[in-house]
Amino acid sequence: MSDWNGETQTPRVITGHVISHTGQAGPYEEHVPIPSEAQPGGGHTRGTRPPWVRPSRPRRIARLLVLLLCVLLLTGVGTYAWADFELDRAVALGADGDRPPRGKGTTYLIVGSDNRDGLSERDRKDLHAGGGGGGRTDSMMLLHTGAHGTTMVSLPRDSWVTLPAYLDPGTGKRHRPAKDKLNTAYSLGGARLLVRTVELNTGLRVDHYAEIGFAGFVGVVNAVGGVDMCVDRNIRDRRSGLDLTKGCHTLDGAQALAFVRQRHQEAQGDLGRSRNQQKFLAALAHKAATPGTALNPFRTYPLLGAALDTLVVDEDMELSTLASLFRAMSSVSSGDGRQLNVPVTGAGVSTSKGSAVQWDTVKAKRLFTALRNDRPVNIGEKG
Template sequence: MTSKGRGDEPDEDPGPLSIFACEEDGPGDGADDGEQGGGEGADGADGGADAGAPAPARQRRRRRGRRLLLWTLAVLLVLCGGAFGGLLWITNHYASSVERIPNAFPTVPASEQPPAVPHTGQTFLLVGLDARSDRPTTGKDAEAPAWRAGAQRSDTMMLMHISADRKSVSLVSIPRDTWVPVPGHGKAKINAAYSWGGPALTIQTVQDLTRIKIDHIAVIDWNGFRALTDAVGGVDITIPRTIEAKGDAREWLAGTHHMDGAEALLYVRERHGLPNGDLDRTKRQQNFLRALMVRTMSSGTLSSPSKLTGLLGTIGDVASVDDRLSNTDLYDLAWSLRDVRPDDVHFMNAPFGGFDTIDGQAVVLMDEGAAGVLWNAMRTDRMDAYLAEHRTSTDTLGQDVD
């Protein structure tokens, strides 16, 4: 994956982003005025202070003044726009560095796919790969394509539903060993769909399973989360009880751990030392994402231009998205979610129906009846009501995560 725009000077034209940062005109137009209409005023001021200075010195002072003006503007935009508003000023430099996935959607006739239900929010399919980078030890400079036939199976799969009113987000993990029909291949573990047919077959498999129309897909590199975790200064994760070392799995002592990227990656990958194997692993992944979100919102990252630049500079190393998701869509999505807080984001597993061994493979079974109720709630944008009714379910992520 090729990064774009990471070396850009901060006084590059911020483009259309600034018009979204405040509800009344100002910061966006003000930046233009400072660079254009305000230029004469700046020259006039220099004329008094620098009357005897050589012309090159006056020009350097004006350039420094303009850079200071734009950095000040960035801070004002953050304060004006809230947590996500700060993203809008600088996203224009980084949105294009997020790799787009072509041909990500199934080509089967629309009549064979779930119909889109108007005014019911958006649903993303998040697919996590254990390694997508040519340099997996750093998670940077990911140059390998998001999918090559037979090369990878998805390590993680989540449905992320964003409510129509943009007040809540629900993420439902489907364990990678879940036994499901894969179009054209009979029944198999759901992660095989990515190996056999990439994003398009994975979307088709999930749509057939849930009857939910997938609006967008994001392919996430877990290795890249190492850099992302370090960019926010690490995350705090509490382990409720000591987990003994087992095989290659390390010991985890009870208590709160401040994890850097390398330790967090060990935390989300491990499953052999956990009581419920892959089910507990998906909860760890959700717990990590929750901790990362809390850290990002509470560490000053979104209100510090330098921290924000470092954070966004790693996003392109972490995720690829379908080519239907334009830069403008990314801006609009970020802005629409500006009021969402960690308590508004809910995590759970798809309803668990038991373990089994099929064709010599250890698999996870889904409770199809309970899952049908969940999928209907997501399809009709009634996840808040569903979660209120199922808040005590063991499928819902709680505070105690092994």
């Protein structure tokens, strides 16, 4: 037998079964020519390649899943390393010294500053952020996590407190303890003096510190696609630029910044603003934790980038600790925690530094003692 190249081939018989058009199987034989060079004594054997067989569907799916898993693992490791490198651990909380003893559970101080880094002149105008270089705190919250869940306590920036003795880094002059508004501590001595002031007036040891500026806040809100917020009245505030009608809205970054900054349209002024800030930050954390955001790389990476641009933390802050803080804030929005203002006896109290907020000494002490000992919070309890 010859092929079309004129080479002699030896027939090979293959036996098996074939299915007829009636559906019955029957024996068959097929004579398949074998090239002479593949036979013994047939001369030089040319290399042959086995016919390509398309992988089965289950095998193709398995390969795709393995590839996807590898990509996710590599991306996750790379993202973690990048975020860990970018995290600005600039705040040294200091050694034990004159600080309160460590309590039970973990206490964070969360600060929103008017740091304008990253904002263009146009941004400052659009956000009603002014032209200053920053140096004040617009929001301050203590967040405690422990055996009894999460408690978030707002500290009004106009709180009338005692500033501890400090050394002015600019002049080298040492200042003695004095009464002043809480947000003055940051403008005089930065994050370190603010932490010391909070610790002195609450008796709580601040375990970790996290601060974000204007640009980072706006970027984070935009990265998650806006945050839903409802208001019970029309709010129009010329100073912050907020203009909302009664009802529910999805606030973008600029609107959100105006919302957490405005206080002149609040009946309780700084106290009302503190409640708005708590409500909004909890909702923001909840939105960022939803699958539609957390599992969407087109939102996750812009979110991380915006946060890391202006986020400042203490030198001992790990990414896992920061993630725990984030989860705790999200849980408050889900109803698994408590949101409180520090108890006060009155707002608009006249002082040598202008109008201020006076804490209720007895109730505030009761609250902070409960947090320090990681006990359930009940401001109305006695003892």
